[in-house]
Amino acid sequence: xxxxxxxxxxxxxxxxxxxxxxxxxxxxxxxxxxxxxxxxxxxxxxxxxxxxxxxxxxxxxxxxxxxxxxxxxxxxxxxxxxxxxxxxxxxxxxxxxxxxxxxxxxxxxxxxxxxxxxxxxxxxxxxxxxxxxxxxxxxxxxxxxxxxxxxxxxxxxxxxxxxxxxxxxxxxxxxxxxxxxxxxxxxxxxxxxxxxxxxxxxxxxxxxxxxxxxxxxxxxxxxxxxxxxxxxxxxxxxxxxxxxxxxxxxxxxxxxxxxxxxxxxxxxxxxxxxxxxxxxxxxxxxxxxxxxxxxxxxxxxxxxxxxxxxxxxxxxxxxxxxxxxxxxxxxxxxxxxxxxxxxxxxxxxxxxxxxxxxxxxxxxxxxxxxxxxxxxxxxxxxxxxxxxxxxxxxxxxxxxxxxxxxxxxxxxxxxxxxxxxxxxxxxxxxxxxxxxxxxxxxxxxxxxxxxxxxxxxxxxxxxxxxxxxxxxxxxxxxxxxxxxxxxxxxxxxxxxxxxxxxxx
Numbered sequence: 001x002x003x004x005x006x007x008x009x010x011x012x013x014x015x016x017x018x019x020x021x022x023x024x025x026x027x028x029x030x031x032x033x034x035x036x037x038x039x040x041x042x043x044x045x046x047x048x049x050x051x052x053x054x055x056x057x058x059x060x061x062x063x064x065x066x067x068x069x070x071x072x073x074x075x076x077x078x079x080x081x082x083x084x085x086x087x088x089x090x091x092x093x094x095x096x097x098x099x100x101x102x103x104x105x106x107x108x109x110x111x112x113x114x115x116x117x118x119x120x121x122x123x124x125x126x127x128x129x130x131x132x133x134x135x136x137x138x139x140x141x142x143x144x145x146x147x148x149x150x151x152x153x154x155x156x157x158x159x160x161x162x163x164x165x166x167x168x169x170x171x172x173x174x175x176x177x178x179x180x181x182x183x184x185x186x187x188x189x190x191x192x193x194x195x196x197x198x199x200x201x202x203x204x205x206x207x208x209x210x211x212x213x214x215x216x217x218x219x220x221x222x223x224x225x226x227x228x229x230x231x232x233x234x235x236x237x238x239x240x241x242x243x244x245x246x247x248x249x250x251x252x253x254x255x256x257x258x259x260x261x262x263x264x265x266x267x268x269x270x271x272x273x274x275x276x277x278x279x280x281x282x283x284x285x286x287x288x289x290x291x292x293x294x295x296x297x298x299x300x301x302x303x304x305x306x307x308x309x310x311x312x313x314x315x316x317x318x319x320x321x322x323x324x325x326x327x328x329x330x331x332x333x334x335x336x337x338x339x340x341x342x343x344x345x346x347x348x349x350x351x352x353x354x355x356x357x358x359x360x361x362x363x364x365x366x367x368x369x370x371x372x373x374x375x376x377x378x379x380x381x382x383x384x385x386x387x388x389x390x391x392x393x394x395x396x397x398x399x400x401x402x403x404x405x406x407x408x409x410x411x412x413x414x415x416x417x418x419x420x421x422x423x424x425x426x427x428x429x430x431x432x433x434x435x436x437x438x439x440x441x442x443x444x445x446x447x448x449x450x451x452x453x454x455x456x457x458x459x460x461x462x463x464x465x466x467x468x469x470x471x472x473x474x475x476x477x478x479x480x481x482x483x484x485x486x487x488x489x490x491x492x493x494x495x496x497x498x499x500x501x502x503x504x
Contacts, residue, residue, distance in 0.1 A: 033091050036064075036124065036132035043130060050091065054078040056126070068129035072099040075126055079115070083221060083229055091136070092223050093118045101127035117223045120147035148220035148232040152180065161318075169234060178217060179237040185228040208275070212268030214238065214288060214317040238315050240291030243370075244284035252373035255405060256304040261289075262367060263436060264314035269363065270427050272316070273356045279316065282362035283340045284369065286318040339375045340365045343391045343419045357421035360430060364416025371409060372401045376417065393419040399466040408435035410466075 034048035046064055048054060056064045057075040066075065078093040094117055097103040097110040104125035110116045118124070118134050125131040136147055155168035158179060169180040206216045215236035223229050243261070247253060253261070265287060272279060279286075294301065294310040302311040342361035344354040368376045376395035379386045389395065395417060397410055412435045415425035425433070 032137060034093065034134060034136045036134055039123075039131045039133065046132065048078070048093070048134075050080065052080050054080075054093070066126055066130060068127065070101045070127040070129050072101065072127075075099045076103045076110075078118070081117075081223075083223060090221055090223075093134075095124070099127065103127075104131075119149065119223065121149040148180070148218075148222055148234075151218075152178070152234065154180065164233075168237065177237050179235045181233040181235060183231040183233070185224045185230045208272075208277075210268050210271040212264045212314050212316060213271065214315045235317075236315070238288040238290045238317070240289035240312065242285050243287035243289060243314075243366075246289065247284055247370055247373065253370045254304065255371065255409060258367065258370045258409075259435065260303045261287075261312070261314055261370070262363075265316065265363065265366075266427070266431055268314065268316045269359055270431065273359070273427055278356045279359050281318060281340075282316075282359050282366060284366060286316065287366075288315040288317045289313070290315055338386065339377055341390065342421070343393065344421055346387060346391055354421065356427070357424050360416050360424060360427065361421075363430075364413050367409070367416070368395075368413050371405055372398075376413075391419070393417055397466045402466050406435065408433070411435070 031050045032047040033050040036046040036048060038045050049063065051063065054064060055062045055074060055077055056066065057073050058066060058068070058071045059073045062074065076098055077096045079096060081092045081094055083090045083092060094115045095103060095105065095110060096115045097112050102109045104110065104123075105116050105118070106123050107125075120134060120136045122134045123131060124134055135150065151172055152169040153172060155170060155177075158166045158168055160166070164181050164183040166179055166181050169178045170176070171178060206219065208216065217234040217236070218232075219234070220232040221229050222232060269279065269282070290313040291309055292311040294305075294308050297307075299310050301309065305312055340362040342354065342358035345358060365376060377386050377389045381389065384392070384394070397405075397413075402410065412425075412430070412433050415433075416430070418424040
């Protein structure tokens with residue numbers, strides 16, 4: 001016997017969905033958008049039509065009839081929901097239970113007070129008699145890529161950060177092992193401009209194709225519940241880990257090794273800049289290494305790698321802060337990683353305005369770290385504070401740590417770490433710097449006519465001066481701190497605001 005509360009809930013659900021009329025309605029669309037695949041060999045699969053509401057039960061008036069004795073006359077209702085992200089949209093059903101013997105999703109009974117979102121691959125049980133696996137059907141005419149769970153198997157955790165975690169994934173069709181970046185849930189509002197902007201930038205990244213940039217394969221928007229969704233970004237899996245780990249393991253990198261890696265890094269970064277994309281978070285954790293093992297000493301290495309390495313390919317990764325700046329050429333968002341952020345990003349809100357030159361500053365910091373094992377800017381070097389060091393461009397090449405490094409390398413870093421971005425060396429000048437291609441005369445002879453004198457003047461002003469370590473500076477502590485904490489400092493605050501994204 002039903003009590004008063006139960007009758008009230010059933011009456012409320014009937015009023016909301018007009019259950020008494022549902023079985024009499026004609027299909028609003030003959031299109032089938034999902035299937036319920038039976039888990040019993042003698043039970044047929046069921047097509048689910050695209051309707052605002054789909055009534056399931058034992059009654060012949062239901063949209064889907066289940067002839068099982070423990071299934072209620074009008075067992076449950078599937079309510080159609082649309083999730084939009086930019087120009088693409090996805091359909092999902094929300095299940096409202098109205099039964100006596102229960103409806104189960106993945107073995108858990110659905111509460112009448114709390115409807116459940118149905119994801120592709122969910123096991124749906126109607127009472128105890130019948131169970132089905134729900135599969136949404138891809139609409140080839142829409143922009144929807146379908147469900148991530150239909151196409152990939154999720155594997156072990158590879159890493160995690162502030163905004164997402166990365167797991168291994170296997171393509172069910174090809175067997176290829178990929179990486180999937182799973183972003184934390186966000187609101188699924190149809191009019192959410194953040195979702196639209198994210199979709200646009202994801203589409204942009206999907207069009208990127210360069211050997212020194214991690215490949216983007218697919219993006220999927222998956223529901224978490226009625227109010228939030230999460231994005232699954234499928235990427236190329238790189239087997240050699242982060243550049244950060246290589247620096248930590250070795251203490252620092254050899255100069256010839258650093259030079260080869262940086263040529264590749266600059267090639268990928270130049271490609272991004274030529275497509276008007278600024279990365280905004282260049283640091284060793286975001287530079288991945290695809291390492292081909294050397295099986296025999298007879299194999300000729302492609303570069304100055306370790307004995308057991310045949311080849312290393314640099315892959316720029318993590319485009320969580322990347323931005324397409326287009327014709328505007330400038331942006332003003334306050335973001336980045338403290339030790340690597342450019343001074344123009346740290347200026348006040350009213351005057352902040354920067355361009356692709358911020359990536360070159362970060363590259364200069366990264367090169368400094370690789371060659372000596374500790375950063376040029378740090379609280380360990382205060383006073384002044386790290387923020388003030390960056391704003392003033394105050395750094396030094398400490399002896400004896402830089403004594404064996406070629407003057408050209410110091411010159412390049414000095415020109416990358418110039419506070420005024422207009423005076424900072426450009427991408428074109430960086431690629432032609434003597435450290436990469438030879439002497440100043442070689443650079444001058446290969447430079448465009450309009451640029452020769454300017455570049456020679458810059459080279460003549462080189463200030464690659466090595467200075468003794470200050471007595472109160474503990475370089476060992478600085479290096480230890482760099483190697484133990486830089487990996488977890490990503491997007492941490494400088495004065496509590498460095499990682500807060502503003503509308504740009």
